[in-house]
Amino acid sequence: MNTAPMRVGVVGLGFISRFYLAALEASPSWRTVAVCDLDPARVADPPEGAVGYTDHTVMLAEAELDAVVVTAPNDAHARICADALRRGLAVCVEKPLALDPDEGAPLAALARERGAVLFTAFHRRYNSEFAALRERLAGSVPAQVTVRYLERIEEHAGDDTWYLDPSRCGGGCVADNGPNAFDLVEALLGRVEVDTARVEYDPSGVDRRADVGLVATGARARVLLDWSYPGERKDVEVRTVDGRLLTADMLAGRPAFKESLWHEYDAIVSDFAGRVREGVPDGAGLSALRLVEDVYREARRARAEGVSA
Numbered sequence: 001m002n003t004a005p006m007r008v009g010v011v012g013l014g015f016i017s018r019f020y021l022a023a024l025e026a027s028p029s030w031r032t033v034a035v036c037d038l039d040p041a042r043v044a045d046p047p048e049g050a051v052g053y054t055d056h057t058v059m060l061a062e063a064e065l066d067a068v069v070v071t072a073p074n075d076a077h078a079r080i081c082a083d084a085l086r087r088g089l090a091v092c093v094e095k096p097l098a099l100d101p102d103e104g105a106p107l108a109a110l111a112r113e114r115g116a117v118l119f120t121a122f123h124r125r126y127n128s129e130f131a132a133l134r135e136r137l138a139g140s141v142p143a144q145v146t147v148r149y150l151e152r153i154e155e156h157a158g159d160d161t162w163y164l165d166p167s168r169c170g171g172g173c174v175a176d177n178g179p180n181a182f183d184l185v186e187a188l189l190g191r192v193e194v195d196t197a198r199v200e201y202d203p204s205g206v207d208r209r210a211d212v213g214l215v216a217t218g219a220r221a222r223v224l225l226d227w228s229y230p231g232e233r234k235d236v237e238v239r240t241v242d243g244r245l246l247t248a249d250m251l252a253g254r255p256a257f258k259e260s261l262w263h264e265y266d267a268i269v270s271d272f273a274g275r276v277r278e279g280v281p282d283g284a285g286l287s288a289l290r291l292v293e294d295v296y297r298e299a300r301r302a303r304a305e306g307v308s309a
Helices: 017-026 056-062 074-086 101-114 128-137 153-157 178-189 261-278 284-305
Strands: 006-011 030-036 051-053 067-070 090-094 118-121 142-152 193-201 207-216 219-226 228-240 245-249
Touching: 006 017, 006 056, 017 030, 017 261, 030 056, 051 056, 056 074, 067 074, 067 261, 074 090, 074 101, 090 261, 101 118, 101 284, 118 261, 118 284, 128 178, 128 228, 128 245, 142 153, 142 178, 178 207, 178 219, 178 228, 178 284, 193 284, 207 284
Parallel strands: 006 030, 006 067, 030 051, 067 090, 090 118, 142 219
Antiparallel strands: 142 228, 193 207, 207 219, 228 245
16 A cells, blocks of 8 residues: 555635644644645745645646645535545535535545545544543443533634534534534434424524434434533433433543544544545535534424424
């Protein structure tokens, strides 16, 4: 197997890109050769050995790449991913894969057609505390899972104001934080379906809170999302059929702001490298889009019928 570093370009240099760039720099599997952002100031001082671009199509045409990391705003994911996949490049895209399943499904089909890896990055699945919970769970059967994903979005978005524009984000807390939470549930229970959903919106139309009930064979789950929470709470609770209660505080041991993300993104770029070298695709991106769409649909139905979730 060829173990030489693979050449990667990063598209989108907003807040989350710092974690990707640091992880790529530290990884022996990758060499960042290009970065791209619409804002010229963000590419004025690219990483050593990399070229800065303000147009991803020019970057794809000029830079010699093996792969692309897409961490642009959510509404740009589908377009950038498609352009990279058409060139046969492997793609790691920050969750969500796209704005909805209608955008996501053609990307998966294009990846299969071109024989390219399409990998959606759900960083919380790589959290060390969650991994420890899964190890403690070995041999036990989950009966109930609760995932809390609570934060004040204005503190976490930085200058990336697009998070609060539903047309660009795909919604609010359900569209953006929901995928991480749903991915954790499916990592524990397998495929789940939406059973109940209550979604609360602010006056500008952004969903700020959600309470989602999910069902799987022999188990149930509850996902609590909040973009107006005073502080931050990210945790998982699992009640097993034999009555044990297992918990994982995904912020434990890393109290600084966003400190937990550094090790999670190290694991993302490592997993992506392994998938590219082995040709292993990832289908979780479509599952998360399905669940997001179903949550919004069920919440609309319940609201129209006056049902309290």
